[in-house]
Amino acid sequence: MRHGTLTILGSGTSQGVPIIACNCDACLSADPKDKRLRSSALLELENETLLIDAGPDFRTQLLRQGVQKLDAILLTHEHKDHIAGLDDVRAFNYKQKKPMPIYCQPGVENALKKEFHYAFEARPYPGAPQFEIHHLTKSAFQINQTTIQPIEVFHHQLSVLGFRIGKIAYITDAKTVLPEECEKLHDLDILIINCLHEHPHRSHFNLEEALAFHQRIQPKHTYLTHISHLFGKHQAINERLPNDVSLCFDGLQLDFSY
Secondary structure: OOEEEEEEEEOEOOOOEOOOOOOOHHHHOOOHHHOEOEOEEEEEOOOOEEEEOOOOOHHHHHHHHOOOOOOEEEOOOOOHHHHOOHHHHHHHHHHHOOOEEEEEOHHHHHHHHHHOHHHOOOOOOOOOOOEEEEEOOOOOEEEOOEEEEEEEEEEOOEEEEEEEEOOEEEOOOOOEOOHHHHHHHOOOOEEEEEOOOOOOOOOOOOHHHHHHHHHHHOOOEEEEEOEOHHHOOHHHHHOOOOOOEEEOOOOOEEEEEO
16 A cells, blocks of 8 residues: 645635635635635655646646646646646656646647647747647546546536545536446545535535535545635634535645555
């Protein structure tokens, strides 16, 4: 059994927290745990360092975490808050002297070709980011010595992939999870799942739905991420949650076996 660490680089929604020009209690909070960059996670394993999603805060997050090596990026889906920072893989292209392996569904690659068209030209501009695309299905795959199991969820009608490595699973932007995908989540120590706020939403779990999913999957502990300013302040929310459920915050580190 090997051991790894997952660090929450960002636990906020597409606008982050605080939101520009918002004067709500969460956005004005002085608590560092209420400062939420866009959702992303870093996996530090025995032989690999992997990133889940590279949104607009990619550069800030990796500088803050002091990341020196990155073996691959796993993309959950193509929305801007999950891919917008990919131009900054150039730093790793230069340092590691190779394209960055990107693992994603074919639809995500199509979005990358529009968003970062200059990286896919026959003769790319010198200094453009270099990507090496690997297509994912719902079947398990390997990066070097690490086995990763995709978990398909639906964000309204959009297919999104979560990822399980050993005893931990990371899922974001979920509203619907089919029974056959839930079967992939048995016997977890840690589940990380999106929870926007307490109100119904057409494409994200709210608190009631996230807690119901926690009860359905029965991990030892569930952490809630992709959190809106409308949810309120970290401390007040955390005090209301069950003992085996907690809010994520930027910088949270979770150790796990795989």
